[in-house]
Amino acid sequence: MKKIDINILGLGNLGTAFFEGLQSNNNLNLHLYEENDQIRTDFSKSYGVEVASHIDSLDSGVLILCIKPQSINTFFDSFSKNISTDILICSPVAGLEIETIHKYVENRIIRIMPNLLIRKNNGFIPYVKNYDGDYLSFLEIALSSLGTTKEFVEKFFPLVTAISGSGPAWYYELSRQLTNSATQLGMDEVDAEELVKELIKALPNLINTEDSFGELVNKVKSPKGTTEAGLDSLNDDSFDTIIFNAIQKSTNRSIEISAELKNE
Numbered sequence: 001m002k003k004i005d006i007n008i009l010g011l012g013n014l015g016t017a018f019f020e021g022l023q024s025n026n027n028l029n030l031h032l033y034e035e036n037d038q039i040r041t042d043f044s045k046s047y048g049v050e051v052a053s054h055i056d057s058l059d060s061g062v063l064i065l066c067i068k069p070q071s072i073n074t075f076f077d078s079f080s081k082n083i084s085t086d087i088l089i090c091s092p093v094a095g096l097e098i099e100t101i102h103k104y105v106e107n108r109i110i111r112i113m114p115n116l117l118i119r120k121n122n123g124f125i126p127y128v129k130n131y132d133g134d135y136l137s138f139l140e141i142a143l144s145s146l147g148t149t150k151e152f153v154e155k156f157f158p159l160v161t162a163i164s165g166s167g168p169a170w171y172y173e174l175s176r177q178l179t180n181s182a183t184q185l186g187m188d189e190v191d192a193e194e195l196v197k198e199l200i201k202a203l204p205n206l207i208n209t210e211d212s213f214g215e216l217v218n219k220v221k222s223p224k225g226t227t228e229a230g231l232d233s234l235n236d237d238s239f240d241t242i243i244f245n246a247i248q249k250s251t252n253r254s255i256e257i258s259a260e261l262k263n264e
């Protein structure tokens, strides 16, 4: 089978996660681009691979845009003429709609919203695409090797971004507040962090069941017990409203970014 050329543009957090997740996939040829000199040098040294500063021309394969939304306009203005229409464009860029990419290029486009677990081939990758079938077998050969893929309609992408893309931050913040509570109640910070990190490590084994989250909560609490006392306090302090507001604000910000990118 002919190998697929995968071009990763931008080697920040997500571009590096793509590289780490795909580097041992024998069906792919990886090509890397990063305009920041220091990152390029450090990356080449760490991974022993060549990294170019920019794209000269692309004739076949896939281009994965791992750059910030604010870099998109400049990139397409400078480089769209160097990208053949046969190239599949894969965009994880938050807020960037397929329609907006189409203003710059005619290509087939797949929009995705992965999380950083793709680094360990254990990510979740929501996607939407503007073409039929599995062009270049990208879904089957590349994306599926990075984790679980699932198609969503594009109108849900702002919500998918808020829940899944930003999702790790919600859990990190909750963990930070659990740690803070333990230290405020007298525990040493190192011990508190260890307690919370060990808890997080245990969770995947505990949620790997058919139970809903409500049922899982019920399994931890017992009538008039310690968990119920804490849950009642969360309820009294409107935990549901706090979370709903955060997800709504994050979703709205995603919609705002889409509008800004569309009007650039």
Ligand SMILES: NC(=O)c1ccc[n+]([C@@H]2O[C@H](COP(=O)([O-])OP(=O)(O)OC[C@H]3O[C@@H](n4cnc5c(N)ncnc54)[C@H](OP(=O)(O)O)[C@@H]3O)[C@@H](O)[C@H]2O)c1
Residues within 6 Å of the ligand: 009, 010, 011, 012, 013, 014, 015, 033, 034, 035, 036, 039, 053, 054, 065, 066, 067, 068, 069, 071, 075, 092, 093, 094, 113, 114, 115, 116, 165
């Ligand atoms: N991080 C996540 O968990 C995550 C999850 C889902 C989606 N995303 C999306 O993925 C994209 C990348 O996020 P990130 O966190 O990886 O950002 P990041 O850490 O800032 O990485 C972007 C890198 O791309 C470089 N770059 C910018 N324009 C370039 C160009 N034309 N050619 C080559 N390199 C270029 C940047 O260099 P300079 O700094 O010099 O500009 C930077 O090193 C964003 O659009 C974000 O919405 C991220």
